[in-house]
Amino acid sequence: QLQLQESGPGLVKPLETLSLTCTVSGGSISSRSYYWGWIRQPPGKGLEWIGSIYYSGGTYYKSSLKSRVTISVDTSKNQFSLKMSSVTAADTAVYYCAAASSGYSLRAFDIWGQGTMVTVSS
Amino acid sequence: QSALTQPRSVSGSPGQSVTISCTGTSSDVGGYNYVSWYRQHPGKAPKLMLYDVSKRPSGVPDRFSGSKSGNTASLTISGLQAEDEADYYCCSYAATVVFGGGTKLTVL
Numbered sequence: 145q146l147q148l149q150e151s152g153p154g155l156v157k158p159l160e161t162l163s164l165t166c167t168v169s170g171g172s173i174s175s176r177s178y179y180w181g182w183i184r185q186p187p188g189k190g191l192e193w194i195g196s197i198y199y200s201g202g203t204y205y206k207s208s209l210k211s212r213v214t215i216s217v218d219t220s221k222n223q224f225s226l227k228m229s230s231v232t233a234a235d236t237a238v239y240y241c242a243a244a245s246s247g248y249s250l251r252a253f254d255i256w257g258q259g260t261m262v263t264v265s266s
Numbered sequence: 267q268s269a270l271t272q273p274r275s276v277s278g279s280p281g282q283s284v285t286i287s288c289t290g291t292s293s294d295v296g297g298y299n300y301v302s303w304y305r306q307h308p309g310k311a312p313k314l315m316l317y318d319v320s321k322r323p324s325g326v327p328d329r330f331s332g333s334k335s336g337n338t339a340s341l342t343i344s345g346l347q348a349e350d351e352a353d354y355y356c357c358s359y360a361a362t363v364v365f366g367g368g369t370k371l372t373v374l
Contacts, residue, residue, distance in 0.1 A: 181363070190269070191304070191312065191355050193363035204362050207267050240311060244359070251359040252302035252317035259311055 146171040148257035162228040166241030173222045179244040182226045184237040231264045270366035277372040283344040286369045288356030296337035300359040303341045
């Protein structure tokens with residue numbers, strides 16, 4: 145059974161780069177059976193998709209974040225990662241990594257990590 | 267990529283039915299049958315409740331149903347239970363992904 149676990153600093157200074165990693169267990173990051181994504185949720189607000197990466201290596205990002213975001217895969221560590229540059233207080237949120245499985249048309253996030261809170265503050 | 271539109275809140279008594287709407291455009295909800303719904307309890311990760319508009323993942327009770335007409339998708343929960351009190355989010359997953367703003371369901 146696939147499981148996801150986010151990791152990374154809980155505190156990032158303004159204008160620095162936020163870096164998070166999602167470790168995948170119970171399945172291969174290279175599998176054609178999954179698409180991988182990052183979603184965030186500011187305190188008291190709704191879910192916001194950040195971007196996704198596919199087994200082909202192709203990436204898609206939310207247009208308003210595209211200039212600051214990079215999602216990549218490390219097959220040797222069975223992980224995928226998120227980098228967001230020039231962060232501000234508006235980037236303070238719980239960050240979730242998630243997977244969309246072929247069993248659910250690869251178009252719905254059926255597996256989620258527990259989430260990790262990232263605060264942007266000096 | 268504007269957020270899909272959901273009512274801020276809905277409520278119902280135990281045993282009743284409630285419907286949550288999710289309105290988008292022909293570029294997202296109306297253009298693809300890739301609408302999914304998520305339930306989120308406070309402090310927890312979202313849980314997939316419906317995908318492809320109306321399909322239920324294994325383990326999700328048949329009290330949860332979905333439909334779509336034009337640019338609006340709907341989630342109906344029948345036989346409301348206390349555990350259904352949560353935030354619900356719709357999502358359209360085309361090439362890019364967009365979530366709704368979320369609906370708080372209160373079970374009276």
